[in-house]
Amino acid sequence: MRVSRTFKRITVRMRTPIAKTGNGTIGGGKINNLLSLGKEGRAGKEGTMYLVKGLRGLLGHAMMALAKEQGREICHSSDKSETQKGEQIIPEGFHPTGACYPKNECIKHKIMGSIHRPSRIKFEPVIIVSSQAKQKPIGNVNVVHIATEKRNALAFGTKKAIQDFGERYFSGEFSLKIELLEELAPEVLKFLLQALLYMPELGLGASVNNGAGKIELLEIAFEEVQRTRAVTMQGEIREEEKTRSLWKELEAILS
Numbered sequence: 001m002r003v004s005r006t007f008k009r010i011t012v013r014m015r016t017p018i019a020k021t022g023n024g025t026i027g028g029g030k031i032n033n034l035l036s037l038g039k040e041g042r043a044g045k046e047g048t049m050y051l052v053k054g055l056r057g058l059l060g061h062a063m064m065a066l067a068k069e070q071g072r073e074i075c076h077s078s079d080k081s082e083t084q085k086g087e088q089i090i091p092e093g094f095h096p097t098g099a100c101y102p103k104n105e106c107i108k109h110k111i112m113g114s115i116h117r118p119s120r121i122k123f124e125p126v127i128i129v130s131s132q133a134k135q136k137p138i139g140n141v142n143v144v145h146i147a148t149e150k151r152n153a154l155a156f157g158t159k160k161a162i163q164d165f166g167e168r169y170f171s172g173e174f175s176l177k178i179e180l181l182e183e184l185a186p187e188v189l190k191f192l193l194q195a196l197l198y199m200p201e202l203g204l205g206a207s208v209n210n211g212a213g214k215i216e217l218l219e220i221a222f223e224e225v226q227r228t229r230a231v232t233m234q235g236e237i238r239e240e241e242k243t244r245s246l247w248k249e250l251e252a253i254l255s
């Protein structure tokens with residue numbers, strides 16, 4: 001028995017010199033932690049895996065910055081128009097998430113959706129593992145440098161530490177894979193690609209204004225993927241992916 005599905009996928013390979021994509025502070029408040037997914041392999045020799053958070057949010061913010069430059073109105077990241085105190089949240093040129101749907105669906109909503117309609121794209125989790133792990137990781141895992149930066153903030157003119165804490169960071173190359181759940185109109189696909197290219201202008205994760213979160217885009221692929229899952233006589237499930245480059249199609253859209 002076998003099942004298969006054919007879809008389009010964008011893969012962006014990128015590199016960061018340092019990124020702190022934390023999940024807030026953990027108990028004790030000392031370490032801005034990466035989200036651990038546990039240890040891979042029997043003895044944990046493949047190292048601890050972490051999820052890189054914030055990529056979908058970064059893309060959403062890149063869309064907002066880009067739309068502002070292009071002078072088009074799109075969904076804001078907030079679905080509320082004002083705070084409880086009555087202060088306006090939504091700047092000019094934006095509307096609360098999903099307020100455009102269904103009558104005047106904006107280009108961001110056509111990609112990202114809202115509570116009113118599901119997203120047309122799906123992010124694969126970006127998983128990283130330390131390059132110091134003793135064995136190579138299994139499957140779709142990015143090998144990067146992961147460590148803790150010890151930080152010490154001194155009061156001005158003294159040696160007295162007012163803050164003494166550690167922050168987890170990673171450094172290296174990783175790939176972001178985005179599946180298209182539905183066919184996107186050329187104009188919409190172009191906006192998605194432009195937003196991906198805009199992401200380095202904003203940066204990833206925490207401490208962006210202090211120099212962290214810088215990302216460089218190295219390579220982009222646009223492919224048709226046929227994913228097949230087959231069950232062998234022994235009941236084992238084998239998954240296979242066949243890919244075909246759609247680069248020509250992409251070039252025609254971008255030009």
Ligand SMILES: [Zn+2]
Pocket residue numbers: 074075076095097098099100101105106107108109
């Ligand atoms: Zn909208």
